[in-house]
Amino acid sequence: MKAIKKKFTALVLTVLAAGVLAGCGSEDNVGVVDTVRVQKEAPLAKRYIEKREAKREEIQKKLEQDKLSMSEEDFRKEQQKQGQELEIYSAGIQRQFKADVDGKLAEIAKKKDVSIIVDQRAVPKGGIDVTDELIAELQ
Template structure:
């Protein structure tokens, strides 16, 4: 699950970067964000992770309680339904997370007067670090 959050965060930053770059053609400033720190420190990210973990535990408990009371065929159907439910829930959480990251990062970029925000590892030297501001906005 952690890898998917990292991929999602990277995609969110890149998508926002493209949008900011397209909308602010004349700006020379580059903002950088450390997504690893954001994932570790931002309370909103932790809330999404907690919700996803709680949903997974809930579904697992439902499956465990159904295991002894239904036939093997019905149990397999329940497992498939549970997996579908988890996939839909995770996709929903990822969309919400991506939307939150993009909107908050756009606010930070505007206040810091940067034309583009990229992942810190993508910029070899310099850039305006906006990580702390993003973490603060993701309360």
């Protein structure tokens, strides 16, 4: 569970860091978002985490059944296969969440008339906080 949250944070920060670099030297308005809070409070983020957890539990149950009917070597291979499947599934969920966040941030930026939205940790002070709007949009 912590690993998926870390991956979501890294993903969002990467997108937002690119935005910071694109906006360096600009005097345009800057929006800021608390990505940690978004991951904790946004209903959509919670649903994605629940989907991933459900998939993990499904795989775990399958592996428990397989262990009873497989040799140790075959079971290890199946564990690796299922682990890869979970990683692929998690990566897909992360891409979808990133796309959802990017889309909503673009809409918010247009409404708030800001040229860029970055993680609040990337801006020493100031900026227009759009965290609440993003959480509301990620229903």
